Amino acid sequence: MTLDELRDKIDSVDDTLLKLYNERMELVHQVGELKNTTGAPIYRPEREQAILNRLKSQNQGKLTDEAIDALFLEMFAVARNLELPEGVAFLGPEASFTHQAAESKFGALSEYLPIYSIEGIFRAVDKGIAKFGVIPIENSSNGIVSDTIHCLDEYNLKIIAEVVIDVHFAFATLCDDYKKVTRVYSKDIAFGQCRKFLQDLGLDNAELVPVESTAKAAKLASKDENTAALCPSIAAKLYNLPIRFENVEDNTNNRTRFFIISNFENAISGNDKTSMLVRLSNTPGALVKFLNYFEEANVNLTKIKSHIVEGKSIFFIEFHGHQDDAKIKPILEKLSGEIKILGSYVKETDDV
16 A cells, blocks of 8 residues: 555544544443432443453454553543543642552543642542542552551541552753752652662752652752752653653662542452451450451452551551452451451552
8 A cells, every 4th residue: 555545544444433432422421321310430440440351352453451551541531521520639739640640540631639638638539529539558668658547547438449650750950960959859758769869979968858749849949950859750841840860769660559539339340459447456366366267268368567546556458359259248247346448449459
């Protein structure tokens, strides 16, 4: 075929795609009308994951699994927002890692609401200001986020999905000679994650100024030539701050896991994870007895973390499976006085 003939064929495919997209949106609209009569949520993470898995299993073309995710997750987001625009609260400001995690699930067209504290996100969802909230739960370098555990304990909201993203920091500054930088802005934990880089460049003697977010760090550094920021590349680009070095974190496998919270529960997907908070009696063997219930049912516990909430010990525990699975439900009913189920959701990862 000639170049013009190939382009004509591509145009024809695009015309067909447009018709099919509109046909799909019409079907989604009909589903939305049915859900409105029952009060069922528009966003069903387990349904979306099932669609993606089915498409990947039958894919025989040039699209990679990642490309299928990117194309169809954005289409899902467009469909949801055509039906019922619902706010997504995230730990702001824009261009933060939490914002990136939110966009990876809800697409570019969703209505995003930056909130500047984890508890503020919980309040926004609890009061109906936002339908969904995106909050960090753990980082591979820094562990569990205590504020998130505290809020999961205090509020009666549900975890409906998890998101894991790679965390990369850029060193960005207006200064042409990084040796002249006298002040570096970033979130407090970022300094620890980039400690070796700062030492290697002799910047550990510069004033390290912790701020609320890495995105705010980029904004501040964009106003002063003798300052720099440790921030996501997207934040540096947002504030026109030149990036001098990429991927300056000490751990190249630095990852953060986020929860999406809302006011509904997921159906069983067949590939689920469940999170819960557990308060046990202060008696010898209480934890062993608790864990034995799961061992006897052959349930894989994937995480056990101890925390202090309001002066009392509490365990954050996760296991493979859905709370309504036949072999799990009897255990949870037996232990109902000791546990708070935070949510069952499609498993994205075993751990960070």
